[in-house]
Structures are given as C-alpha cells and as structure tokens.
Amino acid sequence: MQRSSYSRLSAIAVIAAAGLAVAACGGSSGGSPSSGTAATGGASSSTSATTTYVSAKATVIGKSTAVAVNPALAAALKRTGITVTAVAPATAKRALRFPVSGGQVTVKTLAGTVAHTGGLTFRHSGKSVRLTNLVINTQTKQLAAAVSGHSMPVCDVNHVRPKRVGGRHGALVARNVKLTVSSQAATALNRDLGVSTFRTGMSFGIARLTVTYARGHR
Secondary structure, eight states: OOOOOEEEEEHHHHHHHHTOOOOOOSOOOOSSTTSOOOOGGGOOOOOOOOOOOOTTSEEEEEEEEEEEEOHHHHHHHHHHTOEEEEETTOEESSSEEEEEEEEEEETTTTEEEEEEOOEEEEEETTEEEEEEEEEEETTTTEEEEEETTEEEEEEEEOOOOEEEEOSSSEEEEEEEEEEEEOHHHHHHHHHHHTOOOOOTTOEEEEEEEEEEEOTTOO
16 A cells, blocks of 8 residues: 555544534454454554455446544543554544545445455554554444454444435435444553543444445346
C-alpha cells in the first residue's frame, strides 16, 4: 500500500470537531494474547479481508463511511492519555471518515462486504496499534481490520437498513449504524497499549455508510 501521511488529532479533538464530542470501527487486533497484534513503529499491513465476487451482486465502486465517536469513549481515551491518528486517506475532522474502495452487496438489503482505505492508529506511552484495510461485513455483522498482517473483527455492527438515493451511479445510504467494541479488540488494544480502557460491548460510535455501485447488478 502507498506510504500514508498522518493527520494527528487527539481523541477528544476528534469528538469536539465531530459535534459529538464516529467504528472502528476504528479497530483492533487478535483475539488471543498469543497473537502479536501491536503495530509498533507505524509499519502498515498489506493484508486485507478477501472479497469473493458474485455476479448476482452489485459491485461497490465508491463513497465513504463516516463515524461519530461515542463521547464517553472519547472522554475515557483522554483520561487514559490515548491519542488517535487517522491514516490517510482517512480523515479525522468533523467525524472519522474512511473512503470506500470496493466490495460487493445486494442492493435491496446491502448484504455483503464494503472495503475501505486508510485507518486509525492508537498510541499510548510509546506503544501503538495500527488498524488498516477496514471491511464491513453486513452479513456477519462485523467490522474487520488488518493488524500486523492479520484480518480480525474489531467491532460488532447492528442491523443495517439501506435507503436508495439518486446520483450518476446507483447509491445507497445506511444511517445510525451502531459500532460496539468486539472482545478481540478490547483484549488486544488493552494488552498492546498497556491500558484497561476498552471493554467488550462498549459503544465505539455511530456510523453512516454511503456507497455507490455499478449499474446493471441487483
């Protein structure tokens, strides 16, 4: 993957700018302590979740996922001294925003996978965990990320209800998508950052997923 530039922003600044105070969805690492998941030194992972293309589904071609971070989580990160950095082309301005890079979905239900570019880096006391290649799977109801060369679930996703919108290409929007921290993410982030901040099932934030898809596929 291309060299990423970093948009440094403390977790509380992300919240203030977001108007909440939106992952994933930001992200995580492996579920067992034995799997090395910390990405120290900012080395990026080249592994992403694999999409199996099916002709009956629509091919995702663009747009983005915006995440408004839970204010309670932002406050906890600030208290602990954990900072969050967006990995370009993701941004952390009014919300965390991850560009959509591909995937396949069923238009009526949005069932399938939506892949993203960019990611997040969590830092604390000289330690860091980097999450890239975010993939939302609306069938398994999980958000996965690549951490140290492995793709693993980092957030659980509630039921996604899409709405068709107009545009040059077919487009779908899913609002109020709840992201909660998975057990794997909580274990790995706490271990690799040396904290006890993350808990299984804690709210990470609310996402709005917008995708465009190639016409002629349903």
